[in-house]
Amino acid sequence: MKLEDYPQITIIMRGYSYEQALLIIKILREYNHKVGVEVTTNNPDYLKIIQDGNKQYGQQVDIGVGTVLKIDQAKEAIHAGAKFMLGPTQFGDDIFELAKRENVITVPAAMTPTEVYDQFERGADIVKIFPAVTVGPSFCKQIQGPLGSRKLMAVGGVNLQNAKDFIENGVGYLGIGSNFFNKEDLQNLNEEGLKRSVEEFLALVP
Template identity: 60%
Template sequence: MNVDNYPKITIIMRGYTYEEAMVIIKVLTSFNHQVGVEVTTNNQEYLKIIHDGNNKYGDKVYIGVGTVLNAKQALSAIAVGAKFMLGPTVFAPDIFKIAREAKVITIPAAMTPSEVVEMLNLGADIVKLFPASTLGPSFFKAIQGPLGKQRLMAVGGVNVKNARRFFESGASYLGVGSNMFNHSDVKTKNVVKLKKAIETFIRTVPE
C-alpha cells in the first residue's frame, strides 16, 4: 500500500465484537477505499478480524491495526494482513524496521513538535497528533509553520462538528473512534444508519 493512497478518514475500531466489526467492514466496501479501518490490539479477536476482513473485503477496504505498542504486536498484525499500523505513542526503531520490510504504512503518535520531527526522521509515513481535542485544530497550522507541510492525522475527540476545522487547519487525515457511529446502531447492526454516518463524515473532507 502506498501512502499516497491512504484514505483521509480512518475508523478506529475499539471494543467491538467480531460480528460487529465484520458488519462495519462490509459496510465500508460501499465506499471503495475512501475510509480505512484500524482494528486495535485491545479488541479480543483483533487478529481474526484483520485476517477475515482482509480475506473477505480487502479488495475494497484498507484494514490495519491500531494501538501497536511493541514489535510482537506489529509482527502478528502484519502476518494476518494489516496494511498499516497506528500507535498511541511514538514507535521504537524496531517497529519501523518491521514495517519497512513488510511495506506497511506507519502512523505513530506524537504530541509535541519534537516528537513529530523524531518520528518523521525515523521514517513515519504519517504522524498522528493525539489527543487532537486537547491540542486543538490551530495546533496543526502552528507547527507546520516552522516544520513545513507534513502528513499529520488528527485523532482523539474528532467528531462530525469539528472534522472540517481540523482539515482546514492543516490536518491531512482524521482518525475517528466512538464519535463515528451511534452506539446503538452498532449493537443492532443497522447497516442503513451506519452507512449514513460514514457518508456524513466523508462530506467533511475538502475537495
C-alpha cells in the same frame, strides 16, 4: 500499501464485537477505499478480525491495526494482513524497520513539535496528533510553519462538529473512534444508520 492510497478517514475499532467489525468492513466496500479501519490490539479477537476482514473484503477495504505498542503486536498484525499500523505513542526503530520491509504504512503518535519532528526523521509516513482535541486544530497549523508541510492525522476527540476545523488547519487525515457511529446503530447492526454515519463524515473531507 502506497502512502498516496492511504484513506483520509480511518474508523478506530476499539471494543467492537467480531460481528460488528465485519459488518462495518462489509459496508465500507461501497466507498472505494475512502474509509479505512483500524482494529486495535486491545480487542480480544483483533487478529481474527484483521485476517477474516482481509479474506472477505481486503481488495475493497484497507484494514490496519491500532494501539501498537510492541514489535510482537506489529509482527502478528502484519502476518494477519494489516496494511498500516497506528500507535498511541512513538514507534521505535524496530517497528519502523519491520514496516518498511513489509511495505506497511506507519502512523505513530506525537503531541509536541519535537516528537512530531523526531518521528518523521525516524521514518514515519504520517504522524498522529494524539490526543488531538487536547491541543486543538490550530496546533496542527502552527507547527507546520517551522516544520514545513507535514502529513498529520488528528485522533482523539474528533467528531462531526470539529472534523472540518482540523482539515482547515492542515490535517490531511482523521482517525475517529467512539464518535463515528450512533451507539444504537452499532448495537442493532443497523446497516442504513451505519452507512449514514459514513456518508456524513465523507461529506466533510475534500
